[in-house]
């Protein structure tokens with residue numbers, strides 16, 4: 001039940017935003033995120049954006065993965 | 074969006090690395106017990122074949138991390154009794170089929186009682202606005218969902234909504250882990266901490282686990298590579314005899330979580346001792362409405378009185394979520410109890426351990 005899915009923010013107005021998920025546009029609530037901008041990816045749970053997905057950190061995790069994998073070769 | 078975290082070739086290399094670690098001491102002679110708290114992790118571990126892959130080397134236990142599964146029989150009976158009173162129920166879909174001691178919401182619907190399934194709790198505002206009936210939202214959930222429920226209560230207050238209330242059944246994670254380790258005899262040697270609860274609470278609340286119990290923790294995401302990274306973290310920590318809270322889901326989980334969400338929770342709710350299925354009442358493991366919002370408390374508003382009841386006979390859900398038994402050890406599993414006619418909540422929810430084992434096979 002704690003599932004959350006990444007959505008991309010298309011536009012925002014006050015505490016609401018329009019976001020895209022798999023090509024479908026939905027209205028979501030962004031009141032618990034301090035700083036969301038158009039084109040950000042956010043994790044959405046029960047209609048609320050609960051966190052911004054950090055692209056840099058995603059990249060770092062993938063780098064870490066590469067490092068771990070290389071150790072095994 | 075192409076998802077690099079589903080990447081198979083990197084996962085295979087990662088698993089080879091874990092395989093290598095598992096041939097080294099202290100891993101050589103026995104199986105290690107890791108508990109994943111979150112039901113969505115249970116599903117990922119079974120669905121992507123991790124349980125099978127590590128059979129005999131790592132034993133995955135599913136923990137108390139499916140909100141429906143941990144709801145006590147008495148609390149389910151409260152929900153049913155509200156429906157019987159003729160109150161209009163709004164709920165997440167998972168609760169519909171959970172059997173109370175005498176009936177389920179599904180049965181009540183068949184008898185003509187009104188039950189609305191909502192995805193976003195804020196939809197209750199619309200439902201309540203369009204009717205004169207009393208509407209009650211069944212507020213189950215962990216820290217991931219609680220900010221949303223807090224928003225519902227605040228919006229109901231702001232708009233002067235008189236016919237909307239919530240049945241507060243929310244639970245919080247960190248203290249239940251402490252309870253699992255202090256009070257129940259299980260053999261947990263590593264925790265995979267729930268990713269989306271951690272999005273809200275951050276790393277700090279888990280620190281007591283490595284500090285007091287010397288058990289390694291890892292915060293993980295839900296894609297195959299995320300699970301691989303989590304296992305690698307726990308195995309590496311055990312291998313070098315250290316224990317800490319490792320965050321392997323940094324793209325979503327900030328060190329300090331989401332403080333704005335926690336402020337909302339704190340504005341509306343305060344800590345409470347609450348009842349968990351199989352565990353009884355656990356101190357400071359849930360939330361209740363603050364005094365200012367007491368008129369939104371359905372339990373008070375409708376003066377719900379239910380008897381304390383036993384859990385269904387033969388159902389071992391309580392032991393399953395305590396990490397003491399596997400669903401397959403339940404005599405009713407797959408026989409009397411299936412997703413079509415569930416006996417306990419662990420067979421109802423998509424992320425309940427029994428339902429996940431049923432769906433992806435006992436391996």
Ligand code: SF4
Pocket residue numbers: 387388389390393400403404405406407410411415416417418419420421427
């Ligand atoms: S299989 Fe059914 S009866 Fe057995 S523990 Fe799971 S939910 Fe309960």
